[in-house]
Amino acid sequence: MKFKITFVLFVLICLTLFSQNNDTKKNDPNAFKLEHAQIGFVEDNKASYKRTEHPDAQWFPDAGFGMFIHFGICSVKQLDLSWPMIAGMKIAQFKLDSAEVKKVMASGDYFIRNNCKDDNTCVTPIEYWEQAKYFNPTNYKPEEWAKAAKAAGMKYMVFTTRHHDGFALWPSKYGNFNTKNYMGGKDLIKPYVEACRKYGLKVGLYYSGPDWYFNKDYQDFMYYKVRKIYPNIPRLDENLQVRTSEKSEVEKQAHYDEVALYIKGQVTELLSNYGKIDVIWFDGAPDIPKGNKSWKKCITMDEIHTLQPGILVSPRFFGYGDFKTFEANLSKQVNKQTGWAEFCSTVAQWTWAITKVPLKTTTALLAEFIQSRSLNMNYLLNFGPTKEGVINTDMTNRLTEIANWMKVNGASLTDCTALSDAETATVYATAKKQHRYLFLLADKKYENIQLTGTEEVKTVTLLATGKNVNYSFENGKLTILEKDVTRTALADVIDVELK
Numbered sequence: 443m444k445f446k447i448t449f450v451l452f453v454l455i456c457l458t459l460f461s462q463n464n465d466t467k468k469n470d471p472n473a474f475k476l477e478h479a480q481i482g483f484v485e486d487n488k489a490s491y492k493r494t495e496h497p498d499a500q501w502f503p504d505a506g507f508g509m510f511i512h513f514g515i516c517s518v519k520q521l522d523l524s525w526p527m528i529a530g531m532k533i534a535q536f537k538l539d540s541a542e543v544k545k546v547m548a549s550g551d552y553f554i555r556n557n558c559k560d561d562n563t564c565v566t567p568i569e570y571w572e573q574a575k576y577f578n579p580t581n582y583k584p585e586e587w588a589k590a591a592k593a594a595g596m597k598y599m600v601f602t603t604r605h606h607d608g609f610a611l612w613p614s615k616y617g618n619f620n621t622k623n624y625m626g627g628k629d630l631i632k633p634y635v636e637a638c639r640k641y642g643l644k645v646g647l648y649y650s651g652p653d654w655y656f657n658k659d660y661q662d663f664m665y666y667k668v669r670k671i672y673p674n675i676p677r678l679d680e681n682l683q684v685r686t687s688e689k690s691e692v693e694k695q696a697h698y699d700e701v702a703l704y705i706k707g708q709v710t711e712l713l714s715n716y717g718k719i720d721v722i723w724f725d726g727a728p729d730i731p732k733g734n735k736s737w738k739k740c741i742t743m744d745e746i747h748t749l750q751p752g753i754l755v756s757p758r759f760f761g762y763g764d765f766k767t768f769e770a771n772l773s774k775q776v777n778k779q780t781g782w783a784e785f786c787s788t789v790a791q792w793t794w795a796i797t798k799v800p801l802k803t804t805t806a807l808l809a810e811f812i813q814s815r816s817l818n819m820n821y822l823l824n825f826g827p828t829k830e831g832v833i834n835t836d837m838t839n840r841l842t843e844i845a846n847w848m849k850v851n852g853a854s855l856t857d858c859t860a861l862s863d864a865e866t867a868t869v870y871a872t873a874k875k876q877h878r879y880l881f882l883l884a885d886k887k888y889e890n891i892q893l894t895g896t897e898e899v900k901t902v903t904l905l906a907t908g909k910n911v912n913y914s915f916e917n918g919k920l921t922i923l924e925k926d927v928t929r930t931a932l933a934d935v936i937d938v939e940l941k
């Protein structure tokens with residue numbers, strides 16, 4: 443008996459270790475928190491900023507569904523956007539012991555992260571940036587993305603105009619690393635904005651606060667968390683070599699000023715040259731220490747509102763904004779949101795740009811969508827176009843399946859809210875006027891389905907078919923048995939209409 447238990451434990455431990463080594467990010471629920479810390483995103487809960495009341499911005503909480511696009515030079519080698527240039531992520535995530543870390547440092551092998559060795563995607567920052575020379579999306583048709591987004595019931599789009607890797611997808615006057623010096627000055631933002639407008643989608647521009655290219659002479663390319671664990675580990679330069687010299691305080695201060703003016707210039711271009719912009723989706727703070735006097739020279743919230751009075755601002759630059767952003771895992775700990783909120787997630791299992799990482803199933807994507815809406819959040823689903831600029835067939839198939847599901851079930855996820863505090867359900871649920879929508883996820887079995895605290899029921903039907911569903915109703919409690927619901931391959935929605 444004892445031997446059996448020990449053996450089972452041994453197998454379990456081996457399995458855990460094996461799966462951890464196989465996909466770092468997926469198994470580390472904190473990976474995205476570490477990334478946020480690296481890009482300086484800290485929520486400022488004391489800020490006095492109040493959410494925008496501009497009439498043009500009030501579409502957000504009802505929107506429900508949006509398309510995120512992560513695109514850039516990284517699509518050339520099918521690397522994820524920006525992160526592959528940062529060394530040592532596995533050191534941080536697996537907390538190697540100091541002997542192992544010494545070994546890694548002695549060998550100069552910093553690529554022990556994100557399985558890059560398995561699929562030959564290990565690059566230094568310099569090698570990563572080289573992709574800019576070969577980046578030339580020959581089939582760049584954001585209209586196709588917008589058309590597909592619209593067909594799936596999406597209401598807005600957000601596009602990475604410049605990610606942490608620093609390559610700006612328009613010919614900016616500020617900085618050198620943008621299409622002004624590559625691709626013959628082509629502007630990828632303009633057709634994107636026009637495409638959104640053509641399909642009646644709100645226009646969102648993603649812009650990263652950190653820019654690891656502009657900051658490259660000051661930047662440590664070792665994952666910041668590694669330094670937290672091992673303070674004496676050497677700083678790495680853009681060739682992932684140990685930095686041999688450091689900048690002086692005077693040089694650093696002058697650089698912070700340059701960073702501020704550069705960001706102000708680029709953000710002003712984005713908010714001036716393309717007409718009305720509905721969302722500026724900042725991701726991370728600029729590479730200037732908090733409290734440093736150069737911060738004031740960056741773009742301010744007031745300046746943003748002067749350029750675009752009806753805009754929504756994500757909270758990841760200033761630490762505050764018009765909505766909260768959630769990411770990676772909506773575990774049970776996330777509460778129903780009372781303010782405006784958005785959950786962004788990826789169609790691939792854990793990368794943002796186009797990579798070889800397998801995709802999530804449509805069942806899993808719908809589960810995320812349903813969960814987001816039941817918690818009062820929009821669902822911003824990310825796609826990574828190929829180097830040609832196309833959303834590939836596999837991703838398109840996922841989106842088409844969602845679109846088909848939305849055609850008959852979309853009413854349950856758009857223009858709705860979470861249940862009020864007076865009502866509770868044993869399944870994910872949303873509310874719209876006299877309707878309550880109860881969701882049965884495809885891969886789940888339900889004993890009985892209950893909605894409590896509600897008014898008298900008028901009808902209970904399957905949203906997709908309009909067919910009646912048996913139910914009982916007593917003392918404000920509605921009960922439905924799963925056996926009375928005809929289940930389909932994807933999630934099923936029960937439409938409860940109240941009197």
Ligand code: GLC
Nearest residue numbers: 477478481523725769786794
């Ligand atoms: C994280 C990642 C970034 C990604 C963003 C989208 O902050 O750092 O790569 O663009 O999430 O939410």
